[in-house]
Amino acid sequence: MRALPVLLCLIASPAFSEVDYDPAQFAVEQGVFCDVPSVGEMEAPGTVAGKIELFETIPEFQWQTNVVPAVPDVSFGIKTESLDGAAYPGVVLTLTHPPFTETGTTRQAYVTSLGGTGTSINAYTFDVPEEQVPGLWTFRAEQNGEVLYEARFRVVTAAEAPEIAAMCEGIPLS
Template sequence: MLRSVLALLLVSGPALAETAQYDPDRFEVTQGVFCEVPSSGRIEAPGTVAGHIELFAESPEFEWLTNVVPAVNGLSFGVKTEALDGMVYDGVVLTLTHPQFAESGATAQSYVTMLGGASSSINAYTFDTKEELATGTWSFTATRNGDILYSALFEVVPPEAAPEIASACGGLPIS
């Protein structure tokens, strides 16, 4: 399920230049993975499989700065951004593309959000159902008025391909 927070404290970390594209004069972008955190509410998002996105009360910390994501229920991954000019970018369309979901047939989901302001923003996805555990390349792309603000790739892999992350979030037994 897609999750978002609009106003957060800055969490810094290195951008993964080979998997994220953005204008470094306008944004700082960080990709990462974290174990699911509780949401604080939801808003309607008809362009998503669930029909809504979950909201975070505060920014979750990335536990791993990587674009490799094991397909494990309860695992979250996404992109944090900070607008370096402090500008509020409203009307941003966040589009998530992914391998085809078996039940719904979905290959893309989108919703409208905002980025920027005085703090950082996060757009993340949490694996909540078996259908969502689709391995392959996933991408987050944020556009505004036809302008790409950022694009970031993730590789979702079977849990055994990233056991240290999968087991940390309860996806694999620790031996």
């Protein structure tokens, strides 16, 4: 999992969105991008890796979609911006997904902050084959028992999202 608060403007698009949130509280963007290098990490004992990686700047979503091919180096997630500048510390970000092939893991969680003066991103990157499991993947952000957002992604085979799979794996489309 990767997260980093940075200032960006966001646009919510109901045409592809599978996100539940309060539009009076947050601007939300959901999408997919090819993995970018991280610049550091933060301890996250509730995750399989035990850490989340940090970006220098917020990556742009190359595809605004909730359909994600299960291939190496594909990243997907949610960008949020607090509309009134309110900070949300102590947010529990939970990712649920189909069982990983080797460990059977279905849930990962860590504590982060959202809002304040910038934009936040919570994203996941397929780093190892065990993680590349098709099915419903859900990001859920909660603070003090209140759901701030819940976003659903449909992870599919490379053949079901060939353009994204080819671009992120560096494979020509034809």
